[in-house]
Amino acid sequence: MAKKDTKEFIQEIQSGYDHKGKSIFLGAGIFEGKTNLEAKVSIPLATLNRHGLIAGATGTGKTKTLQLLSEGLAKEGIPVLLMDIKGDLSGIAKEGEKKEPIEKRSKDLGISWKGEGFPVEFLTLSQEPGAKLKATAAEFGPVLFSRILDLNDTQMGVIALIFKYCDDLGIPLLDLKDIKKALQYLTDEGKEEIAKKYGAISTSSASTILRKIIELEGQGGEVFFGEPSFDVSDLLEKKGDKGQISIIRLTDIQSKPRLFSTFMLSLLTEIYANFPEAGDLDKPKLAIFIDEAHLVFDEASKTLVDQIESMVRLIRSKGVGIFFCTQSPTDIPSPVLAQLGLKVQHALRAFTANDRKAIKQASENYPITDFYEVAEEITQMGIGEAFVTALNSKGIPTPLVRTLLAPPASRMDILTPTEIDKIVSSSDLVSKYSKEIDRESxxxxxxxxxxxxxxxxxxxxxxxxxxxxxxxxxxxxxxxxxxxxxxxxxxxxxxxxxxxxxxxxxxxxxxxxxxxxxxxxxx
Missing domain, CATH: 1.10.287 (Helix Hairpins)
Known part of the structure; x- marks a missing residue:
């Protein structure tokens, strides 16, 4: 690699990261161990519907980067949805406290730091405090429901038959017990009724489907299916001139990856179905951040991964950006990774041969650069530093730059239970979705x-x-x-x-x- 000097570095960063139009300031470029304030790294709002990745080892600052991006979007009036697996994102509701590390980082970046809180709504899939998120089985439809259960073609046909029979007779399918009861009826008492019009259902197919549903119930799926259904337009609220930050509290979902995948795919499908086509906008209508994103794919079938890939590719036309936050880029399937325009890579640790292999793979995911030995430096970055590449206003990938990231303005810690209860008790969404509805189905x-x-x-x-x-x-x-x-x-x-x-x-x-x-x- 030919030796490059600081002047050439600054010129490349300035030309690559054009600052036309509105953008979110992330930090300043680092070259040969020095922070260069002229090498500003800002992400154009117009390209943030092209999705992104925030990766890095535990403790390297991924959560703070997620927080920084969320704040920048909210300041521009863009609503944000955060999937909070670890429970450490609630602090974004309160202003941060000026401490020595923040003062030093602000001085290094030449910025004036001021603490600031942001409007927050808490949502939940379980018994955590917040507005309940639910969807009916009918809203999923037979194809998506079958893919969640990882059914084969024959079993998918059975699910399609159940939905068709109930739809023809106007029988609501709301939750998992409705599906199970319909399956019981159509394979026993009602088998003669449906045989001529719809076709017979084999006992083996019915048994397999029932076992799959019980597995989903075992991961808490019965809590998610039902009424009232969550209206995704409630994610687009603003509070004054700031975008609302909706935080889905998922601290008890880590052991239930199938439920997490089910929920995420249903949410994206619902957004895609209900949001109008937006085309190219000067800023996204909604940004979604999925923390601990490997949980989405850990137990997902190939069919489910294909569905998520399709949704990621299509949903940007609705003005929605999706950002995956995980430890390594290898946690994300290659077809999905290829769709991500913004990549923020924090430090990785090389403790084992597998770690070194993952680092080599990670370094190959980024644009070729004449300024860094990426595979080497990726293990040496400090907390709050990251390699960044994005898309500029013309949709062209920007140069890879090691970046000293700005500190968030909100609290870099969790809220107390009392603070959470105060937000929840004054929430209109909690009141709207707190009623339990169990109508005849x-x-x-x-x-x-x-x-x-x-x-x-x-x-x-x-x-x-x-x-x-x-x-x-x-x-x-x-x-x-x-x-x-x-x-x-x-x-x-x-x-x-x-x-x-x-x-x-x-x-x-x-x-x-x-x-x-x-x-x-x-x-």
Whole structure:
């Protein structure tokens, strides 16, 4: 590599990072161990719907970079959605405290630092404080629902049949117990009803689907499916001239990667379906940051990964930018990684042979540079330093630059439970989504049909048993004619007989009345 001097470095950074139009200031370039204030690194707002990656080892400053970008977007009136896995992003709601490290970093960058808090809404998939996020099974649709369960083509056909049957009859599919009840009905009591019109369902396919649903329930899926459904337009709110920062608290989801993948894909699908086409905007309509992004892909099937890849590629036309935050670029599937325009690479640690291999792969993900030995320097960067490359206003990748990042203006720590409760208690969204709705759906409607069928079979059995007893009685009378004669002559027997006959008649009339009512209801 030919030796380059500082002047050439500054010229390349200045020409590569054009500062036309609005942008978010990240920091200043570092070359040969020195910070160069003339080598400013700013990301144009117009390119932030091209998605991004924030990567680096634990403790290198990824969360603070995520915080810095979120603040920059919110200041420009752009709403932000943060998926908070570790629970350390809540501090963005309160202004930061000026401490010695912040003062030193601000002086090194030649900036004036001032603490600032941002408008925050807390959302939750579980029992964490915040507005409940839910979606109905019907909103997923048969294709997406099948992909979440990782079903084969035959099993996908069964799910499509269930959705079609319920849709034709106007039976709501709201949650997982609705799907299970529909599956039970269509493979047992209702199998003859559907066979001619829709086709039969094999027992083996039904059993496999049921096991997959139970697996999803085991990861907390029953909490997510239901009503009221979350309206994604609520993510686009502003508070004054600042964009609202919505934080989804996911601290109890780390052990449930299937639920996390399910939720993320459903959210992106819902946004894509409901947001209008936006084309090229001067700034994104919404930015989504997914912390600990490897959880999205850890247990995702190839089909699910393909679906996420397609969604990442398509959703930018809606003015939405998605940013994955994880330890290594290798955590993100290559087809998804190829879609990411902004890349912020914090330090990686080389403790093992696998670590060194990952570092080599990571360094090859970035533009070739004449100023750095990337594979070497990537292990030597300090906290709050990162290699950065983005897209300029013309959509051209910028030069790779080692950057000293600016400190966030908000608190670099979590909120106390009291502070969180105060935000939650004053939230309009929490009030809107706090009601539990359990209206009549497939579980109740098909459950009644199953009960009615069972009662009908029981009544038929009783009638058949009664006819059999009558035949036996007539046979007995013919064989022993003196029995009735002796009974008729006994007064006590006559009274008992009348009482029994009256009660039997009442019972029979009551049974017929119930049967008649049920038949009329079915009609």
């Amino acid at each position: 497939a579980y109740e409607i098909l459950g009644k049909k199953i009960d009615n069928i069972a009662e009908g079979e029981e009544e038929a059995e009783i009638e058949e048993t009664g006819e059999s007893n009558k035949r036996k009685k007539r046979t007995k009378e013919k064989e022993d004619p003196g029995f009735l004669e002796s009974l008729a002559k006994n007064p006590l027997a006559r009274d008992v007989g009348r009482t029994v006959a009256r009660e039997v008649t009442r019972g029979l009339l009551g049974m017929l009345g119930v049967t008649s009512t049920k038949k009329s209801r079915r009609k």
